[in-house]
Amino acid sequence: MTQVTRRPPFGEDSPVRQRTVQAGGLEVPILEAGSGPLVVFLHGFPDHAASWAGILERIAQEGYWAVAPAQRGYWPGGAAPDGSYNIVSTGQDVLTLIEALGRDEADVVGHDFGAAAAYTAATLDPKRVRKLVTMSGPPGRQLMNALVSDGDQQRRSWYMFFFQSAMAEAAVAHDDFAFIDRLWREWSPGYELPDAERTALKETLAAPGVLTEVLGYYRQLFTPPADEATQSLLARAFGAITVPSLYLHGAEDNCFSVELSDGMDDLFTNSFERVVIPGAGHFPHVEQPKAVADHIVGFLNS
Structure with missing residues (x-):
C-alpha cells in the first residue's frame, strides 16, 4: 500500500527540494520533487506550501514533476509587486510560474x-x-452567491469580515497565533495538526511583513478592481471552466460546508467529477493525504 509521508522540515534524506524561481518580478520559493509532466500545487489560508510535501513525494513517484510555490505575500520580500491580491493576479501568477519553469502547460x-x-x-x-x-x-x-444569500455560510465566514478591521493583525498574532489554532480546530473538527507542522506554519505567518500581506487577500476580496482591464479579466475568471476537472471536499468541512459545492457541475463544460472525502474537514490534503493523493493520481493518469 502506498503511503504519503508528512515531514515539513526537509532534511538531506527528503526527495522534496527547495529553491527559488524568478517569476513575475518575485523570487518565488518553491518545493519540488520528481521529474516529468508538471503538476503545480497551490496552498490556501491559513496554510503554506509545506503542507503539500507528502503529496509532492507521492506524485513524483508516479512520474510527475510536482511543484508547490509559496503564494504571493507568504514570504519576506514576497509582497505583491503591484499590491494586488485579487484572483486575477494570483491566477496570472500560476501561468507565469508555468512559463518560468520552462513548460507550456501543467496540471494545476x-x-x-x-x-x-x-x-x-x-x-x-x-x-x-x-x-x-x-x-x-x-x-x-x-x-x-452563498455569502449574499446563505446565513449559515455568512456565520462560518465571520473571519473574512473581521479581517477587514485594523485590529486583525494583532488579534491573529496574539498568544502565538492562537487565532490560527482556533480556525484549524473549527474548520477540521476532531483533527489536530502535529506540533512540527503547526510550528512551521506559524513561522511562515510570523515572518516579517507576511501577515499584513496575507490579510490583503481578504481585504481586497470584496473590492472590485479600479481599472477596466482587470475588471474584464475578473469577469472572465467567473466564467465557465473548460478543462477536465476534479473537485474534492471534506465531508466535515466547517469552513465551507460540503453543501456549498452542490450543483457546481453546471460551471464546468468539460468532464467533471466531485468527490466528498469522508473523515476530512477543510484541509483534506493534510487530514487524509493518501485518499487525496489517490484521487489526484487516478485523475491525472486517466
Missing part, C-alpha cells in the same frame, strides 16, 4: 485560495492548464 491543483487561483488560471488561459484539481473551495460565483 489548488486548495482554498489556491483553488481560486487555479480556477482563474484555467479560465484565463485554458491551453496552459491540462487538467484541474481543486478542493475546499467552489468557484467564485458559487461562493459569492
Whole structure:
C-alpha cells in the first residue's frame, strides 16, 4: 500500500527540494520533487506550501514533476509587486510560474485560495492548464452567491469580515497565533495538526511583513478592481471552466460546508467529477493525504 509521508522540515534524506524561481518580478520559493509532466500545487489560508510535501513525494513517484510555490505575500520580500491580491493576479501568477519553469502547460491543483487561483488560471488561459484539481473551495460565483444569500455560510465566514478591521493583525498574532489554532480546530473538527507542522506554519505567518500581506487577500476580496482591464479579466475568471476537472471536499468541512459545492457541475463544460472525502474537514490534503493523493493520481493518469 502506498503511503504519503508528512515531514515539513526537509532534511538531506527528503526527495522534496527547495529553491527559488524568478517569476513575475518575485523570487518565488518553491518545493519540488520528481521529474516529468508538471503538476503545480497551490496552498490556501491559513496554510503554506509545506503542507503539500507528502503529496509532492507521492506524485513524483508516479512520474510527475510536482511543484508547490509559496503564494504571493507568504514570504519576506514576497509582497505583491503591484499590491494586488485579487484572483486575477494570483491566477496570472500560476501561468507565469508555468512559463518560468520552462513548460507550456501543467496540471494545476489548488486548495482554498489556491483553488481560486487555479480556477482563474484555467479560465484565463485554458491551453496552459491540462487538467484541474481543486478542493475546499467552489468557484467564485458559487461562493459569492452563498455569502449574499446563505446565513449559515455568512456565520462560518465571520473571519473574512473581521479581517477587514485594523485590529486583525494583532488579534491573529496574539498568544502565538492562537487565532490560527482556533480556525484549524473549527474548520477540521476532531483533527489536530502535529506540533512540527503547526510550528512551521506559524513561522511562515510570523515572518516579517507576511501577515499584513496575507490579510490583503481578504481585504481586497470584496473590492472590485479600479481599472477596466482587470475588471474584464475578473469577469472572465467567473466564467465557465473548460478543462477536465476534479473537485474534492471534506465531508466535515466547517469552513465551507460540503453543501456549498452542490450543483457546481453546471460551471464546468468539460468532464467533471466531485468527490466528498469522508473523515476530512477543510484541509483534506493534510487530514487524509493518501485518499487525496489517490484521487489526484487516478485523475491525472486517466
